[in-house]
Amino acid sequence: MxxxxxxxxxxxxxxxxxxxxxxxxxxxxxxxxRKKLLEIxxxxxxxxxxxxxxxxxxxxxxxKYAKIIHYNTxxxxxxxxxxxxxDFNIRxxxxxxxxxxxxxxNFKSNNFDNFNIKDEYLTYLSVLSSSRIDVKNFxxxxxxxxxxxxxxxxxxxxxxxxxxxSIFGNNxxxxxxxxxxxLLVIDLFCDNENIIYNQIKINGKNLxxxxxxxxxxxxxxxxxxxxxxxxxxxxxxxxxxxxxxxNIRNVRTYKxxxxxxxxxxxxxxxxxxxxxxNNGIGAILASKNYKDSFQIKxxxxxxxxxxxxxxxRKYNNKMIPLYVNYQSIKINGKxxxxxxxxxxxxxxxxxxxxxxxxxxxDIEVTxxxxxxxxxxxxxxxxxxxxxxxxxxxxxxxxxxxxxxLEYEKSTKLKQPNRIFSITREKYKTRYYFLGxxxxxxxxxxEILDLIKEENAKLIKEIExxxxxxx
Numbered sequence: 001m002x003x004x005x006x007x008x009x010x011x012x013x014x015x016x017x018x019x020x021x022x023x024x025x026x027x028x029x030x031x032x033x034r035k036k037l038l039e040i041x042x043x044x045x046x047x048x049x050x051x052x053x054x055x056x057x058x059x060x061x062x063x064k065y066a067k068i069i070h071y072n073t074x075x076x077x078x079x080x081x082x083x084x085x086x087d088f089n090i091r092x093x094x095x096x097x098x099x100x101x102x103x104x105x106n107f108k109s110n111n112f113d114n115f116n117i118k119d120e121y122l123t124y125l126s127v128l129s130s131s132r133i134d135v136k137n138f139x140x141x142x143x144x145x146x147x148x149x150x151x152x153x154x155x156x157x158x159x160x161x162x163x164x165x166s167i168f169g170n171n172x173x174x175x176x177x178x179x180x181x182x183l184l185v186i187d188l189f190c191d192n193e194n195i196i197y198n199q200i201k202i203n204g205k206n207l208x209x210x211x212x213x214x215x216x217x218x219x220x221x222x223x224x225x226x227x228x229x230x231x232x233x234x235x236x237x238x239x240x241x242x243x244x245x246x247n248i249r250n251v252r253t254y255k256x257x258x259x260x261x262x263x264x265x266x267x268x269x270x271x272x273x274x275x276x277x278n279n280g281i282g283a284i285l286a287s288k289n290y291k292d293s294f295q296i297k298x299x300x301x302x303x304x305x306x307x308x309x310x311x312x313r314k315y316n317n318k319m320i321p322l323y324v325n326y327q328s329i330k331i332n333g334k335x336x337x338x339x340x341x342x343x344x345x346x347x348x349x350x351x352x353x354x355x356x357x358x359x360x361x362d363i364e365v366t367x368x369x370x371x372x373x374x375x376x377x378x379x380x381x382x383x384x385x386x387x388x389x390x391x392x393x394x395x396x397x398x399x400x401x402x403x404x405l406e407y408e409k410s411t412k413l414k415q416p417n418r419i420f421s422i423t424r425e426k427y428k429t430r431y432y433f434l435g436x437x438x439x440x441x442x443x444x445x446e447i448l449d450l451i452k453e454e455n456a457k458l459i460k461e462i463e464x465x466x467x468x469x470x
C-alpha cells in the first residue's frame with residue numbers, strides 16, 4: 001500500500017508543479033476517498049497557542065490532552081523568544097522528547113549522540129576557528145590578483161534506482177539541476193578529521209536544527225523530494241577539515257540523475273573599497289577551516305604581500321583579540337614558518353614576495369585551535385555574546401576545551417609560544433609571556449586556610465568533649 005501511494009505521488013508531482021504545500025497536497029490527492037479523520041489531539045498544531053485569546057479557544061483547552069504535537073510554522077521550541085508567556089510549557093516537553101530520542105538507535109545513527117538543544121558552544125567555536133588573510137599585489141592601479149580555489153574530484157555514482165555524484169573537495173556552494181522528479185538523498189561523510197557542519201542549506205533553507213558534528217568514518221543523511229528540472233543550490237557551512245565528502249543522488253528509477261552546474265569554495269572572498277587604490281587591488285580571504293589550499297593568479301608585475309591574521313571583532317570600541325594558531329604556511333610547496341606562530345587582527349604575520357604577470361602561486365595553510373584558558377574563554381564569550389545565559393557559559397567553555405584537546409590528540413600539534421595569559425588557581429597564579437613562564441605562590445592565603453581548618457577541627461573536638469561531659 002505504501003509503495004502504491006509513493007508511486008502515485010511521483011505520478012502527480014510532474015503534473016502539478018505549483019502546489020502550495022506539495023507534500024500534504026500530493027498525499028491528499030493520492031489518498032482521495034480513502035481516509036479517516038482523527039481527533040485534533042493526534043495532530044495538535046502548536047501555533048494554536050500563539051493566537052489571541054478570542055481565537056481557537058476550544059483548541060487551546062485540548063493542549064494538555066495532545067498525543068502528537070505538530071511544531072508547525074517557522075517558530076520552533078529552540079528559537080522562539082518569550083515562550084514562557086504561554087501557559088503550557090511546550091519547550092520543556094520538546095527537551096523531554098530529545099532525551100528519549102537520544103537513547104534510540106536510529107537517532108544515534110544520525111550522529112546526534114552528543115546533541116544538546118541548549119548547547120551553544122559550536123556557535124562560539126565557529127568564531128574562534130575563524131581566520132583572515134589579506135593579499136595584495138602592490139604596484140600600479142592595474143595590479144590585481146585572481147583567487148582560484150582548487151576544485152577536487154567528483155565521480156559519477158549509479159545504482160538501479162539512482163544516479164548522482166560523489167564530491168570530494170572544499171566547495172561550500174554546489175548547484176545542480178534535477179533530471180526527473182524523485183527523492184534527493186545527500187550523504188555527508190567524514191573520512192579523516194572531524195567535521196562540524198554549522199548549516200546545510202537547500203535553496204536558502206537550513207535543514208539542520210543545530211550544528212552537526214560528524215566524526216571519523218561516520219555519515220549523516222538528508223532527504224528531500226525534488227521536481228524535474230528543479231535547480232538546487234546546496235550551501236555547506238563547515239569547520240574542522242580541509243576537505244569533505246558528499247554523495248548527492250536522485251533516487252527513483254535508473255533515469256533519475258542530477259547535472260552539476262556551479263561550484264564555489266568554502267573560503268569567503270571580498271574586496272572592500274579601502275583595499276583598492278592606485279597601488280593595486282587586494283582581496284580578503286576569511287575561513288573557518290583548519291586547513292585551506294588555494295591558488296593566486298597575479299595580474300602585472302609587482303610585490304605580493306600576505307597578512308595572516310585573526311578576524312575583526314570589537315567590544316566597547318576596542319578590538320577583541322581572537323587568536324589564530326598557524327601551524328604551517330606553505331607557498332609553492334615551501335614552508336615559510338620556522339615554528340608555529342600566533343597572530344590576531346592587530347598583530348598580523350606579514351610575508352612579501354616579488355611576482356610577475358600571470359604567475360600562479362600555490363598557498364597551503366594549516367591552523368589549529370588556540371589554547372585559551374577558561375578565564376580567557378569566559379571573557380571572550382561575554383564580549384561576543386548577544387545574550388547567552390550565565391549558567392550556560394561554563395558548559396560552553398568545557399565543550400570548547402574538549403574539542404581542542406580532541407583535535408590536539410588526533411593531530412599531535414606543536415603549540416606556538418603564547419603571547420600573554422594569566423591562569424589563577426587556589427594558591428598560585430601562572431603567568432605566560434612570549435613563551436616565558438612564571439608562577440607566583442600565595443603562601444599567606446594557604447597558611448590562613450590551614451589555620452581556619454585547624455581551628456574548625458579544634459572547635460568541633462571541644463563541642464564533642466562538652467557533650468560527653470554533660
